[in-house]
Amino acid sequence: MRATAQLIRRIDDGDSGVFAELALLYRHAGRAHVIGFTGSPGVGKSTLVDRVVSRFRQDERTVGILAVDPTSPFTGGAILGDRIRMQKHFLDEGVFIRSMATRGKFGGLTRSTADAIVVLDAMGKDVIIVETVGVGQDEVDIVHNAHTTVLVTIPGMGDEIQAIKAGLMEIGDLFVVNKADREGAAKTLRELRFLLQMSSDRYEASGWTPPIIDTVASADQGVDELYRAILDHHHYLLEHGRERLMERDKMRARNQILDLLKENLMERTLERLGGVQALDGVVEEIVAKTKDPYGASSELVERILGGAVN
Numbered sequence: 001m002r003a004t005a006q007l008i009r010r011i012d013d014g015d016s017g018v019f020a021e022l023a024l025l026y027r028h029a030g031r032a033h034v035i036g037f038t039g040s041p042g043v044g045k046s047t048l049v050d051r052v053v054s055r056f057r058q059d060e061r062t063v064g065i066l067a068v069d070p071t072s073p074f075t076g077g078a079i080l081g082d083r084i085r086m087q088k089h090f091l092d093e094g095v096f097i098r099s100m101a102t103r104g105k106f107g108g109l110t111r112s113t114a115d116a117i118v119v120l121d122a123m124g125k126d127v128i129i130v131e132t133v134g135v136g137q138d139e140v141d142i143v144h145n146a147h148t149t150v151l152v153t154i155p156g157m158g159d160e161i162q163a164i165k166a167g168l169m170e171i172g173d174l175f176v177v178n179k180a181d182r183e184g185a186a187k188t189l190r191e192l193r194f195l196l197q198m199s200s201d202r203y204e205a206s207g208w209t210p211p212i213i214d215t216v217a218s219a220d221q222g223v224d225e226l227y228r229a230i231l232d233h234h235h236y237l238l239e240h241g242r243e244r245l246m247e248r249d250k251m252r253a254r255n256q257i258l259d260l261l262k263e264n265l266m267e268r269t270l271e272r273l274g275g276v277q278a279l280d281g282v283v284e285e286i287v288a289k290t291k292d293p294y295g296a297s298s299e300l301v302e303r304i305l306g307g308a309v310n
Contacts, residue, residue, distance in 0.1 A: 001096060004123050008098050011112045011119070016267075022115055029121035030249075032064070033234050036146030038132045038171075043152045044178040047217040048226070049131050053089055055227040056127050064120035064128040065089075065097045066113060096120060114145055114256045143171040144255045147248060148233045150226075152176045153192075155184035170199075172210055174229050180214035180222065189214060206244065208236050272304050 010018045037045045049065065056063050089095040100113065113130060120128050132142050143149055151172035175196075177188050192212050196203070203209040211229050215222030237245045273279060282300065285291040 025122035032121040036142035036149045039152035051223040061126040062094045064125035068133045154179040155182045155188045175212045177214045
């Protein structure tokens with residue numbers, strides 16, 4: 001547990017020295033069921049995760065939780081802490097909880113989430129739950145990392161219309177209307193069913209139609225149904241959705257290698273330019289209006305490519 005915590009901390013801090021350890025661990029990953037919980041802030045994702053984890057533990061399955069939180073503008077760390085989120089599970093040896101800061105990464109996930117999933121998978125966790133930061137429309141990165149994506153909404157937020165605009169409906173394997181004891185829950189459920197019917201052809205082709213589940217997580221209502229739906233989707237992937245599971249694994253690997261390439265290229269680029277100090281000099285010229293960012297970026301590219309040729 002301690003070694004895992006230390007390794008994930010190094011990953012989150014951007015320590016390039018972890019790559020050798022990750023390379024060894026990667027060969028032992030790939031067995032865990034990765035579940036993503038996504039949705040706008042305030043929909044009750046943390047409470048739902050807490051309740052679902054209890055169900056997994058009742059079935060004696062070990063769980064790893066990665067809770068992606070907003071970044072503190074002062075420390076760069078996660079604003080919300082794992083002890084605050086999951087006090088009930090914190091002392092459970094079968095549950096590993098880690099809060100991770102977004103550190104400016106858009107899409108609802110931190111840059112190092114995929115690496116942390118590898119670590120927890122190699123650690124032997126049966127289930128890995130990733131709870132996204134809750135940024136709303138941009139929050140689609142989770143589909144690149146999870147086998148099962150749970151999209152959570154609540155009555156009265158207008159998420160259904162926003163989902164159409166953002167394409168969030170396409171990433172959900174399960175839909176949850178939480179806080180279903182609120183006024184307007186029936187209307188939200190009807191609208192979600194209508195939206196799913198509009199995509200019925202696509203779902204029929206895949207063999208899986210996302211269920212819509214109403215819950216009141218704070219009162220533990222509907223959680224058993226959600227838990228069974230998560231297990232049903234996993235069973236579907238293993239028995240009937242092998243191609244889809246393979247596609248998701250390929251998508252996850254593709255995005256992971258692209259992120260690593262971006263980081264490596266950025267580091268090499270700064271080295272060629274003379275470090276951060278050289279970049280700061282260009283920034284000062286842009287602020288002083290003696291250069292514009294468009295021309296400056298082209299000049300920097302030419303310098304980098306010129307150096308590469310030489």
